[in-house]
Amino acid sequence: MEKTITMKQLFKMILLGFLVLTSQAQAADYVIDTRGAHAGIQFKFKHIGISWLVGRFNTFEGEFSFDEQDIAKTKIVVDIDVTSLDSNHAERDKHLRSGDFLDVSKYPTAKFVSTGVVDHGEGKVTVFGNFTMMGVTKEIAIESSMVGMGNDPWGGYRAGFEGTTTLNTKDFNLSLPPSNQVELSLYIEGIRN
Amino acid sequence: MILLHWLVAVTVFAMFAFGIWMVDLDYYHAWYKKGPDLHRSIGVLVLVVMIIRFTLRMTNPPPKLAASLSTWERVGATSVHWMFYVMILLIATTGYLITTADGRGLLVFDWFEIPAVTLDINNQEDLAGEVHWYLALVMMSLASVHGLAAIKHHLIDKDRTLLKMLGK
Numbered sequence: 001m002e003k004t005i006t007m008k009q010l011f012k013m014i015l016l017g018f019l020v021l022t023s024q025a026q027a028a029d030y031v032i033d034t035r036g037a038h039a040g041i042q043f044k045f046k047h048i049g050i051s052w053l054v055g056r057f058n059t060f061e062g063e064f065s066f067d068e069q070d071i072a073k074t075k076i077v078v079d080i081d082v083t084s085l086d087s088n089h090a091e092r093d094k095h096l097r098s099g100d101f102l103d104v105s106k107y108p109t110a111k112f113v114s115t116g117v118v119d120h121g122e123g124k125v126t127v128f129g130n131f132t133m134m135g136v137t138k139e140i141a142i143e144s145s146m147v148g149m150g151n152d153p154w155g156g157y158r159a160g161f162e163g164t165t166t167l168n169t170k171d172f173n174l175s176l177p178p179s180n181q182v183e184l185s186l187y188i189e190g191i192r193n
Numbered sequence: 194m195i196l197l198h199w200l201v202a203v204t205v206f207a208m209f210a211f212g213i214w215m216v217d218l219d220y221y222h223a224w225y226k227k228g229p230d231l232h233r234s235i236g237v238l239v240l241v242v243m244i245i246r247f248t249l250r251m252t253n254p255p256p257k258l259a260a261s262l263s264t265w266e267r268v269g270a271t272s273v274h275w276m277f278y279v280m281i282l283l284i285a286t287t288g289y290l291i292t293t294a295d296g297r298g299l300l301v302f303d304w305f306e307i308p309a310v311t312l313d314i315n316n317q318e319d320l321a322g323e324v325h326w327y328l329a330l331v332m333m334s335l336a337s338v339h340g341l342a343a344i345k346h347h348l349i350d351k352d353r354t355l356l357k358m359l360g361k
Contacts, residue, residue: 097316
């Protein structure tokens with residue numbers, strides 16, 4: 001059986017294809033601007049129960065897809081180079097990277113892969129996803145909000161978000177006395193592809 | 194000079210044991226902070242004493258080795274002696290590079306601070322720490338060979354090598 005395509009059918013197909021493409025284009029893909037360092041991942045945990053110790057991961061990368069019209073479809077993936085830990089004190093960094101804590105020679109990377117997003121309106125969302133650290137994967141929730149979105153002065157288009165989550169480090173077999181909790185904050189600016 | 198030899202000998206072994214002890218201290222241990230501070234300060238002093246010893250060695254003829262030594266024993270003994278100067282310099286330098294990796298200086302007691310040099314080595318403290326540890330192991334091996342050789346001279350060869358080092 002031979003099938004021939006009429007001009008009308010061809011036109012329909014092109015039109016349909018065009019519609020599909022444009023609807024997908026609305027869910028734009030963004031690359032987190034780590035090259036320009038317009039993004040940061042900070043951690044903080046209690047020091048001897050008296051104050052906060054703040055540090056960051058200097059090296060990470062990630063991307064997200066975001067559609068203003070359908071925020072629940074947002075997806076994000078972030079890879080963290082745990083060896084890039086920086087608490088502004090070399091000997092403490094060395095200790096935190098050692099087998100006593102993060103054991104980075106065995107677990108050099110951490111990863112977050114979103115599984116779903118709940119839109120609370122007014123730019124507030126909860127991003128659920130699997131966080132892998134020290135070889136353990138756990139579902140976590142990152143309370144996030146949009147900071148801004150729009151054209152940048154150099155011909156690109158950007159979107160910025162911030163999010164915070166508190167990890168129970170024991171879930172990842174990490175002992176971090178006295179609280180065994182670490183608060184992670186993500187500040188990400190994505191450049192639209 | 195003999196006194197300086199024994200001073201460094203005792204300190205180097207003590208620093209090795211102390212170093213191993215202090216890195217495994219619990220964070221809440223009273224010596225967690227004091228230990229490394231002391232280790233760093235003493236390390237700098239050991240280097241200073243070794244520089245003094247090196248200067249004295251270069252300006253004074255060393256005592257003659259026992260006549261009974263074979264050629265390989267002479268070469269072995271002498272090269273181990275020179276290695277000690279090199280090892281102490283390297284161990285002190287790598288220790289300094291751990292402490293100063295973030296650009297902060299090294300505090301010798303509360304007397305003075307040695308400023309940091311910026312080398313832009315990624316995770317310098319980890320690399321310097323590894324090297325510091327392995328150099329310390331080599332140092333301990335060399336020092337043990339050196340010490341055992343002295344005891345062998347005393348007990349087996351029954352010569353005066355060890356006695357001379359005890360000032361007799």
